[in-house]
Amino acid sequence: MTIFFSGDPHFCHFNVIRFGNRPYQTYWEMNDAIIKNWNSVVQPEDTVYLLGDIGIGKRWEIVKCAFELSGTIHWILGNHDKKAKGWAELKKRFASISTYKEIKVNDPEADYRGNKYQKIVLFHYPIHSWNGMHYGAWHLHSHTHGTFFVKDNKILDVGMDCWGCIPVSYERVKMYMAHRKFVAVDGHGKKGDYRTGLK
DSSP: OEEEOOOOOBBTTTHHHOOOOOOOOSSHHHHHHHHHHHHHHHOOOEEEEEOOOOOOOOOHHHHHHHHHHHHHHEOOOTOOOOOOGGGGHHHHHHHHHHHEEEEEEEOOTBBBBBEEEEEEEESOOSSSSSSTTTTOOOEEESSSSOOOOSSSSSSSEOGGGGTTTSOOHHHHHHHHTOOOOOOOOSSSTOOOOOOOOOO
């Protein structure tokens, strides 16, 4: 079993082709390509964490796309999921639906507070200071379509537009994080005053 991460498929959303700089002419072409790309790497026994914004458009088309995706999928809700999260069909499709999730990935090479797993904080939006970051936890997000980047820290946009409209594996994320260094951005575990002075 392989673990994958993705986000922002925006099924049936024509405008995302333009602002996401996606190489498609119609949203039907985009839908088909995303499903094909997804299923080319994700097997039925794999697990995928989908970090929001499943689609914008006709209910039946979005639901159809969701059921054509391979793997056990956990859906972390995004800002464009307000209507879709209530659809009974999608509730049956996903293994879990939440607005925020923390997971532990078993990894013999990891060392999270003396444990052989990697802690990962999953949220649709990028977080500046997340739970466990001082101990090596990663933060994965989507939402920004490749336009948000910080120089340091273990944070990564796993949205479709950063990875050629294809899910990214845990191993690829791990390789990326190996080259990132931790920088404290708050007062946890480090002396200093990070307050703005505002009352």
